Amino acid sequence: MNLSSHLPILIVVIPLIAAFMNPLIGWRQRKFCNPLAVIAVSASFCIALLIARTVITTGRISYHMGGWAPPWGIELAVDHLSAFMCVTITFVSLLAIVYSKNYVEKELAEEKMVPYYTLLLLLIVAMLGIVVTGDMFNLYIIVEMLSLAAYALVAMSEEKRAYVAAYKYLLLGFTGAIFILLGTAYLYIITGTLNMADLSVRIQPWYGSWVVFVALALLMVGFGIKTALFPLHTWLPDAHSIAPSSISAVLSGLVIKTGAYCIIRTLFTVFQPRFVIEVMPVTSALSWIAAIAILVGSLFAISQTDLKWMLAYSSVAHIGFIVLGVGLATGYGTTGGILHIFNHSMAKGCLFLCAGAIIYKTGIRNIYDLAGLGDKMPVTMAAFTIAAFSMVGIPPTAGFISKFYLGLGALEQGTWAGWVFAGVILLGSLLTAVFYIRVVNNVYFGERKRREEIEKDEAPLGMLIPIVILAGGCLIFGIFPKIPLALAEPAARLLLGI
Amino acid sequence: MILEFILGNFNYWICTALFLIGFYAMIAKKNLIKKAMGFDIAETSIFLFIISTADVEGGTVPITMGGEVLYANPLPHCLILTAIVVALTTTAVALSMAVKIYEHYGTLDAEKLMEL
Numbered sequence: 001m002n003l004s005s006h007l008p009i010l011i012v013v014i015p016l017i018a019a020f021m022n023p024l025i026g027w028r029q030r031k032f033c034n035p036l037a038v039i040a041v042s043a044s045f046c047i048a049l050l051i052a053r054t055v056i057t058t059g060r061i062s063y064h065m066g067g068w069a070p071p072w073g074i075e076l077a078v079d080h081l082s083a084f085m086c087v088t089i090t091f092v093s094l095l096a097i098v099y100s101k102n103y104v105e106k107e108l109a110e111e112k113m114v115p116y117y118t119l120l121l122l123l124i125v126a127m128l129g130i131v132v133t134g135d136m137f138n139l140y141i142i143v144e145m146l147s148l149a150a151y152a153l154v155a156m157s158e159e160k161r162a163y164v165a166a167y168k169y170l171l172l173g174f175t176g177a178i179f180i181l182l183g184t185a186y187l188y189i190i191t192g193t194l195n196m197a198d199l200s201v202r203i204q205p206w207y208g209s210w211v212v213f214v215a216l217a218l219l220m221v222g223f224g225i226k227t228a229l230f231p232l233h234t235w236l237p238d239a240h241s242i243a244p245s246s247i248s249a250v251l252s253g254l255v256i257k258t259g260a261y262c263i264i265r266t267l268f269t270v271f272q273p274r275f276v277i278e279v280m281p282v283t284s285a286l287s288w289i290a291a292i293a294i295l296v297g298s299l300f301a302i303s304q305t306d307l308k309w310m311l312a313y314s315s316v317a318h319i320g321f322i323v324l325g326v327g328l329a330t331g332y333g334t335t336g337g338i339l340h341i342f343n344h345s346m347a348k349g350c351l352f353l354c355a356g357a358i359i360y361k362t363g364i365r366n367i368y369d370l371a372g373l374g375d376k377m378p379v380t381m382a383a384f385t386i387a388a389f390s391m392v393g394i395p396p397t398a399g400f401i402s403k404f405y406l407g408l409g410a411l412e413q414g415t416w417a418g419w420v421f422a423g424v425i426l427l428g429s430l431l432t433a434v435f436y437i438r439v440v441n442n443v444y445f446g447e448r449k450r451r452e453e454i455e456k457d458e459a460p461l462g463m464l465i466p467i468v469i470l471a472g473g474c475l476i477f478g479i480f481p482k483i484p485l486a487l488a489e490p491a492a493r494l495l496l497g498i
Numbered sequence: 499m500i501l502e503f504i505l506g507n508f509n510y511w512i513c514t515a516l517f518l519i520g521f522y523a524m525i526a527k528k529n530l531i532k533k534a535m536g537f538d539i540a541e542t543s544i545f546l547f548i549i550s551t552a553d554v555e556g557g558t559v560p561i562t563m564g565g566e567v568l569y570a571n572p573l574p575h576c577l578i579l580t581a582i583v584v585a586l587t588t589t590a591v592a593l594s595m596a597v598k599i600y601e602h603y604g605t606l607d608a609e610k611l612m613e614l
Contacts (some may be wrong), residue, residue, distance in 0.1 A: 020517065030563055140581075141580060144584045144588070148587055154507060155598070163598045163599045164603075164611050164612075167530060167592070167595050170588070171533060172539070174537050174541075174588055177584075181541075181581060182547075185544065188548075188574075188577075189551050190580055347519055427518075
């Protein structure tokens, strides 16, 4: 029995078992919940690294569930993109769980602690399941599992509007699920298969049929809602700003990215690049929508005064960057889009964790009250500044690399639309600079309301370490971009078939 | 000709009508529980749609008893069984949230809740 051949299922099953163990252990002793979750997700992180190594050396891994060969059985298919997503998801969610220990003890009621960790583990399981599965219907079920965990986690917040925000999220998320199910059903009806690789072959004679057009449109709208792509983003600012900060970091950094992953999978694996670029130009439609998302999201973010609302609207803009890269469908553009998934999840995760630390220590949410925090919480605010620079795309941070690739991809297209997209990327970065630099400026140089001596009062070490690691990641992967590119570049090339 | 088209595809018409009813309830009704009922109706219409496509004319249950048997496709039923579990869970979450919303704000009117 060779254990290494079971890596794709182990990465999902280990946190799943931990999620079910959690209530049992938490029932006896609440304080063991956090170590259990940390151990389970650390194991997943190690497996993700192993998977990444295997994929780079030997290529795509295909795992047959229960020994049933596809297309009859369920296949877990791990290629470069999946491995890339696995590493991103386990890395950021591990740090979010480490951060949760101190945060949850103070910000949430005591009896919510056990369900918090159970749901968070289920959320991570679902994200990993989405990226490793090779079956359309399986994908639908896991997307729903992800959404259910996310609804409950948003409702768990102690904020006044938590239940209303969660209900709004649920209504829109469920609408998205209906569309995904209907799109999957259409694909099954015409081809008689649900396996993605098999589907991509069997669907080719049907290119040009109205059923395929409708199926693709339904899938795009469904995943668009889950991704919060403009104009389907209305649930995002409520849900992401009201959720507990550690959950906001996971929701904004990872959950909406898995929606983007589903869009990439549907466009380039289930359908062929030839179809989505030429026959039914979904990619160029997505690019235009994404360009609008970048501008509108940034403008909304500028008008916010609440720190977490601003970060949430910034996510709308940055999902635009990712989808724009996917929609460009050029080598550099798609590499940039995929790379931005990783860079944005690190930077946005760091920013939300910093916001959580600020709320934890001072309770301030308004960005104009942040003056003087640079002296009070120097480490947190330094990390915040680095992550903010990464969001803007100032070298040598990681955000610069992905935006550089996006710009190259836009120009690579060689049409007038490509120049427009390049302009939008520049303008979007400038607008991002407006609202992040405003916060940083306020923190370090803002006018203090009370002229008293400010004592240094940092967040506890358990919260600082994840923040510092994420901020360090923003710098390290900006200086050594070859590390994530080793997976992102072949992923884009394999998807586009170039 | 047209009559044949309508009668021949009656399962699709029923599903479409149910879907639209459900979608209308989700959008237009103000009460949160009626919205939940709306999305259940819409989802059920899709379940019916998928199951109705599994039917084979003259087909029986897919149990082999030796020999060639014409049977209905069993896979859509299995898929929908799973999807029903998902729909049930979502409904349970939605209704429990509605209970909590009523406890906290004393109303289930979506428009009043948006003003908070």
